[in-house]
Amino acid sequence: DADVTQTPRNRITKTGKRIMLECSQTKGHDRMYWYRQDPGLGLRLIYYSFDVKDINKGEISDGYSVSRQAQAKFSLSLESAIPNQTALYFCATNPGTSGSRQFFGPGTRLTVL
Amino acid sequence: RKEVEQDPGPFNVPEGATVAFNCTYSNSASQSFFWYRQDCRKEPKLLMSVYSSGNEDGRFTAQLNRASQYISLLIRDSKLSDSATYLCVVNTNGRGNDMRFGAGTRLTVKP
Numbered sequence: 322d323a324d325v326t327q328t329p330r331n332r333i334t335k336t337g338k339r340i341m342l343e344c345s346q347t348k349g350h351d352r353m354y355w356y357r358q359d360p361g362l363g364l365r366l367i368y369y370s371f372d373v374k375d376i377n378k379g380e381i382s383d384g385y386s387v388s389r390q391a392q393a394k395f396s397l398s399l400e401s402a403i404p405n406q407t408a409l410y411f412c413a414t415n416p417g418t419s420g421s422r423q424f425f426g427p428g429t430r431l432t433v434l
Numbered sequence: 435r436k437e438v439e440q441d442p443g444p445f446n447v448p449e450g451a452t453v454a455f456n457c458t459y460s461n462s463a464s465q466s467f468f469w470y471r472q473d474c475r476k477e478p479k480l481l482m483s484v485y486s487s488g489n490e491d492g493r494f495t496a497q498l499n500r501a502s503q504y505i506s507l508l509i510r511d512s513k514l515s516d517s518a519t520y521l522c523v524v525n526t527n528g529r530g531n532d533m534r535f536g537a538g539t540r541l542t543v544k545p
Contacts, residue, residue: 362537411477
């Protein structure tokens, strides 16, 4: 599903740095999500948004913030990165219809040294 | 107890084998169910939705048992290209914000 894109694809940063991960979609979906994936764990929800004016915390929002700049754009920020935020980050969209599923972007591999 | 549990594997099978994965979920109010496939360092991609009556897509068969709260995926005639991690996904409220992901089951199909 190339309609969901993420930048950067890979990033190495240092502890304490601010970093932004960006997600764009051309699917026209209102619902967007940020997940992180760690080895041995399922994807965990960081934040989600059901429209431009709607932002909600997921199960692991501490240390993260988001911005929904437009229907098509949803950015995730790490205000002061720490090593345990090293993970694979996925953006996803969902059309919001009954029984619908997530469409994922290609992921951003983030390493915090 | 995790909300969605899967056997992590790895499952190592020869080409042509039949392999089955199970997944259990804890929330009895769960409404929709999916199997995703994830290749190494890539994004999860939908393999199939799971319907109450069970469903089949080529060599893949998914079953749902609501009474026992488990989902299964059967792969027949395994191909080398089936090697991947299979994620069980459960949605509890139909809104997409309460999807719970299993940690995945790793499958390797060998020649």
